[in-house]
Amino acid sequence: LRRKKVDLKKLSEDLRSGNSTALSRAITLIESQNNKHQAQVKQLIEACLPHAGDAIRIGITGVPGVGKSTFIESLGLHLINKGHKVAVLAVDPSSSVSNGSILGDKTRMEKLVQSSNAFIRPTASGTSLGGVARKTRESIILCEAAGYDIILIETVGVGQSETAVHSMTDFFLLLKLAGAGDELQGIKRGIIEMADAIVINKADGQNLDAAKRAKVEFNRALHMYPPKDNHWTPKVLLTSALKKKGIDKTWQLISKFIAHVKANHHFELNRLAQNKYWLHQSIEDQLKREFYANPTIKKALESELKKIEAKQTTAFEAANDLLKYYKTKLD
């Protein structure tokens, strides 16, 4: 036990000094299912928390093939050249199933991975979005305590993962491709509303004209939505991450956004709202998980469902009965 404590203290110190190996090890602890490790994580997070929160957190989403890795590499290198330290994380609740972790293959960002000012961490594994989100939020804290001042969080947008990433970032960027046909087709509901910027990538060569047309269409789509609370009007940009075109403009736009929301205090308000969101989300997840995981409840739920089907009770009455039963079992 004593040795562990010393290790933890050292790990925390190394991490705080910017040692990326220590940061990696700490994130591995976060991902561990082991109870002892989870207790250590708790201490580690507590030690890091006062030193976290100062980075700019940027969410990046887009379907596979849109060029996310190339875009993140270009943006990351651009930021490092400007003197920043950049951490790249990912939220992909499907990775444990498909084994296709979006950042697993670091060779996709081979230049960025070589920089001592970049930290790239493959997807936190896990099947539940709640679990993955928690691990990612904790990883952000550790990265910030380790001195990374820009955190890029990538998601392929499976299920509700975009909502999760949107709820843990300051700026949310939707990466798109100009294709044939209706540009808005195939965009998941709600994504446009979440975006602070839509970046149309691969806007080069023969794609350039289509990209310009897509820009017009997206601008039109963006204007359908009511103004945001933070008074920011989302913008559409063209980039070619491969040819490093438009990356500087993207960063200028993000910087402008950050200055804007810091000036009107929506930066902090958003962070507070996010904390509240995650607090409620965690509470409700846990309430539900504990209820449904209860073996007696599992059986009772099955039998109530059968009673509903047999028209002996209603869903509402069955819920009442199950909750009464749950409470007596807890006593």
Place this chain on the structure above:
Amino acid sequence: LRRKKVDLKKLSEDLRSGNSTALSRAITLIESQNNKHQAQVKQLIEACLPHAGDAIRIGITGVPGVGKSTFIESLGLHLINKGHKVAVLAVDPSSSVSNGSILGDKTRMEKLVQSSNAFIRPTASGTSLGGVARKTRESIILCEAAGYDIILIETVGVGQSETAVHSMTDFFLLLKLAGAGDELQGIKRGIIEMADAIVINKADGQNLDAAKRAKVEFNRALHMYPPKDNHWTPKVLLTSALKKKGIDKTWQLISKFIAHVKANHHFELNRLAQNKYWLHQSIEDQLKREFYANPTIKKALESELKKIEAKQTTAFEAANDLLKYYKTKLD
């Protein structure tokens, strides 16, 4: 107590015999906050349940001004002429605030209200959608037990009320108007996906051309979505409820849909899924409500939020602590 019992028995019998005054009184009991009344409702529902479930439940949504009342009156009269008994209910969680119950003004359906084969009931009141949904679902059971074989459920679509109505009906109809500009603009997310039919109303006179263009656009929008589990392809229709045009076609379409889903068993599968949905929904609503209503938790929640803001804890850790605390308080 004895007298009450007798009353309840008589009420139940009268209701079952199709007495609309008894049905009205029973729904008034449903809406009562009184605990004794709620116990009576429970008995009443249990008595009615075996006789419910055989009606066709149709959800109708559309923004104010689209002509919902006229449409429902025309459809209702058409159905009564064909020998049906029609009940009209409404889900409008905002009505208690605005006092603008969508069906409150029965004079808007003055011909339908005069028919002995129509039962029109203003919005169940209440501020929580869960509460309003429960009352509406219970009212459906009573209406069906009273012999109404077609239930029309109207919603103006405030908040999540369309999802609620969609989850308690067999067929979901979106009423639209052909207007100037982009027809898809202003449509709430997800509505198109829920619709089994889109009916463009007021397709008459000078509006006819615009309505025809809107039909093309909606058909295009409908084709963007993947096929539904029930293998039904949503259709777009033109009506003029005022001039009673297209109402027969609307009913033919609904009949075709019902025959289709009864043949491939998705009618029952959908009802089962809806029961499961409401069971889980009721459980989760109640778990949350009880947690947040607990006075000790209320205080603890405030103090945990302050700790999060002061970077002394994370949202996840705070949630853990609150739940541990909640459980010890329950013991």
